[in-house]
Amino acid sequence: MKAAGLLIVILTGGLLIYATADFPPWAYPQSPASTHVSPRYIEKSIEETAVPNVVTAVLADYRGYDTMFETTVIFAAGVACFLLLRIRVEEGPEEQLFRHSLTGMTIRIKDGRKAPSDLEEFERIDAHWVPQDLIIKTVCRILIPFIQLFALYVIAFGHHSPGGGFQGGVILGASVIVLAMSHDLRSSLQRMGEKVNALLCAAGVLIYAGTGALCLAMGENFLDYGILAPLFRCDPVMARSNGIFMVEIGVGIAVMATMIRIYNNVSSAGRYDEGL
Amino acid sequence: MTQLLSEILTKYNYWIYITLMMIGLYAMIAKNNLVKKIVGMNIFQTAIILFYVSIGSKKGGTIPIIKHDHGAASHVVHAAEYINPLPHVLMLTAIVVSVATLGVALALAIKIYHRYQSLEEDEILAQIREK
Amino acid sequence: MIWQLDLAILTLVVVTAVGAIYIKDLLGTAILFGAYSFLMCLLWSIMGAVDVAFTEASVGAGVSTVFFVGAVFRTTRRTKD
Numbered sequence: 001m002k003a004a005g006l007l008i009v010i011l012t013g014g015l016l017i018y019a020t021a022d023f024p025p026w027a028y029p030q031s032p033a034s035t036h037v038s039p040r041y042i043e044k045s046i047e048e049t050a051v052p053n054v055v056t057a058v059l060a061d062y063r064g065y066d067t068m069f070e071t072t073v074i075f076a077a078g079v080a081c082f083l084l085l086r087i088r089v090e091e092g093p094e095e096q097l098f099r100h101s102l103t104g105m106t107i108r109i110k111d112g113r114k115a116p117s118d119l120e121e122f123e124r125i126d127a128h129w130v131p132q133d134l135i136i137k138t139v140c141r142i143l144i145p146f147i148q149l150f151a152l153y154v155i156a157f158g159h160h161s162p163g164g165g166f167q168g169g170v171i172l173g174a175s176v177i178v179l180a181m182s183h184d185l186r187s188s189l190q191r192m193g194e195k196v197n198a199l200l201c202a203a204g205v206l207i208y209a210g211t212g213a214l215c216l217a218m219g220e221n222f223l224d225y226g227i228l229a230p231l232f233r234c235d236p237v238m239a240r241s242n243g244i245f246m247v248e249i250g251v252g253i254a255v256m257a258t259m260i261r262i263y264n265n266v267s268s269a270g271r272y273d274e275g276l
Numbered sequence: 277m278t279q280l281l282s283e284i285l286t287k288y289n290y291w292i293y294i295t296l297m298m299i300g301l302y303a304m305i306a307k308n309n310l311v312k313k314i315v316g317m318n319i320f321q322t323a324i325i326l327f328y329v330s331i332g333s334k335k336g337g338t339i340p341i342i343k344h345d346h347g348a349a350s351h352v353v354h355a356a357e358y359i360n361p362l363p364h365v366l367m368l369t370a371i372v373v374s375v376a377t378l379g380v381a382l383a384l385a386i387k388i389y390h391r392y393q394s395l396e397e398d399e400i401l402a403q404i405r406e407k
Numbered sequence: 408m409i410w411q412l413d414l415a416i417l418t419l420v421v422v423t424a425v426g427a428i429y430i431k432d433l434l435g436t437a438i439l440f441g442a443y444s445f446l447m448c449l450l451w452s453i454m455g456a457v458d459v460a461f462t463e464a465s466v467g468a469g470v471s472t473v474f475f476v477g478a479v480f481r482t483t484r485r486t487k488d
Contacts, residue, residue, distance in 0.1 A: 005306030013298040013343070017291055025286035027333045029356060034334055038362045039355030046342045046353065054340040054361040055368065055458040063365060070369040077376030084383040128480075154461075162457040166372045170465040177473060255372060259470055262379035267477035269386050276477050292417045296424055303428045308414065309486040311433050315440055319424050322447055322467070325459075333454045340455075364456045371459065375466045375474070382478040389482040395433075396487055 004129025049240040050162035051159045059164065060244040060251075064223040067247070068208050071254050075205050082198075085270030098122040126184055126274040133182070137239070140182035147175040155252045161242060165251030169204075172252065173259030185268055185275025194272065196263075197257050211246045223247075289330060297323035310385045310395045314378065321374045325367045332360035340364065413453055420446045433484050437475035444468040 020213040024031035028042035041058050051057040059067050096109045100121055107122075153166030180188035212223040223242025234242070267276040300323060303316025340361035342353055385395065392400045423446060427439035444467030452460035 002306045005302055006292045008305060009298045012301065013294055014296070016294045020287050020290045020294070021283075023287065023290060026289045026330065027335045029336065031331070032362070034355075034360045036334075038360040041285045041361060042340065042342070042355045042358050043353045046344060052342045052344050053458075054342065054358070055364050058361055058365045060366065066366075067369060070373055073373050074376045077373075077380050080380050081383045084380070084387055120293045160338075162461045164458070167458075167461050167465050168366060170372070170375075170462075170470055174465065177470070181473070182459075258376060262376070262383075263470075263473065263477065266379060266382050266386065266474055266481065269390070269481045271456055276473075276480055289413070289417070292421065295421060295485075299421070299428060307428065308488050309433070311475070311482070312428065312436065312486065314488070315427055315436055315475075318440065318471070319427070319443070322463075326447065326450065329451055329454060329456045329459055331458065338455065339457050355447070359455045364459050367456075368459050368462050371462045371466050375471045378471050378472055382474055386478055386481050395482055396475045 010223075025052065043182045048237065049244065050237050051241050051244060052163075053159055053161065055156060056158050056164050056244060056248075060247045061223075061240060064247065067251065068212065068223070071205055071208055071251050074258050075201055075254055077259045078201055081262045081265045085265040086272070087270045095127070097125050097242065098125060099129070123261070124186065128274075136182050140178050144175050144179055147178070148172060149176065151252075155248055156245070158248055159244065165248035166255055168248075169252035170255040170259055171254030173263075176256075176260050177263045178276050180263065180267070185264065188275075189264070189272065192260060197261050197264075200253050201257035202259060204250045204252070207250030207253065208247050211243060211250065217244075290327070292387065293323055293327045294332065296326070299323075302338055308397050310388065310397065311382075314381045314385065317381070318378060321370075325374075328363045328367050332363035334359045352383075416450050416453070418447055420450065431486055433479045433482075434476065434487055436448070436486075437472060437479055440475060441468050441472035444471065447455070465485070 011102050023202075041062060042054055045054050046052055049057045049061050049187040097106055098109065099106050101123055102121055106125070145274075151168045151171035153168075154163035154171060155165055158164030158168070176188055176192055179191070191238055211225070215224050216222050218227045223243075225240045227239075229236045229239035232239050232242045264272060264275070268274055293364055297320055300316045300318070300320030304313050304320065307313055307316060334356070337357060337359035340358045342358070388400065392403050394400055394403075413435050420443060423443040427443055428438055431463050444463060448460045448463040451457075451463060464474060470480060
């Protein structure tokens, strides 16, 4: 297997290196990729969409269909992860560990017997529980609002600086993942439950497709934001910029919810009780 | 000789990308462990993304955010001053999709581990043949 | 673009990729893959692809490393090759 793999790899690599002889030199300004369609994007994007960041303009306006179906692919991946891993917790023997927070004593409750939920002193802990995590918990609790604020800035300011819905959505999702890692999965599920997460995941794709359908309903092509000008009370060029912003919000919500859902499923192997 | 040297200087980036791609391909074919195969798949993906992004770079170009001043936005933009944004757009979405597919692949690996108690390909195949 | 910096980072990328494949511990693989992603992000920011570099820094070096660690935590660290 190893020898066959090595042979295939060397053959393929040799062929590809032979093919580089026909490539234009590296970073050559007149290369075919840089001479056909991209000058049009660079020269016209700011006067047609009022968005200085060409990447955002091309992503959400000129190639809006592409991004819409990429968002759908992400949504589908989140659903696939859920369908593959999620199981009912009631199945099989279950063990719960509780810690008496005053003395540090741990008790184990087996086979779904009644847990001391009414006692304040007992807290549920994971099977792999790390005791001294006060610094991590405090630092994460202070940092999470700032991470979320930065993520919102990245989504909102993607027109003028690097950023946009994908990056901001991933950072928003990462803030919830940090909460789940520093505390435990149950406390992150209290703040963003499974149903809320599933709704947000679909809502993001719906916002994107809905913006496109709104343009269609107002008598233009799908995802042609210029027609939305009366809704935003501005000229068609600015309406394109605002339409891009709506789409970026949809992308951000969908990506955030999908990242959280994949993390919840992978880290708890679908049981949603004990995380990383 | 000088021609060969200039060829090397203008093309060595592509050769290193191909090396990376082949490292990923080798891991996908020859490694026995499923998580190693997934890592190989991701290395292959990032090597292709790196190749695409490098197509867009231009000598003497700056990042594709147009210089503008509020109000008077009517000065002419020259395409040669900015690097090509099109590969960036295509690859930006590809990176996020790659992490979503990574999630699905890891979910499959966890499912396989729970069923066969192993991540090694040969042990899993042996268990399947026994049945 | 500075070609010395570019070449140094390219070398490090290849080294981390080979390391991630050859190390006999899946947790080490996950961490080295995170380092690989971060070096890739540096490479793209040198090329001027700031949006792609930002995405890779948040997605590749951040979230996908967490996914790998989570999957290794739920399965096993041991590997034969």
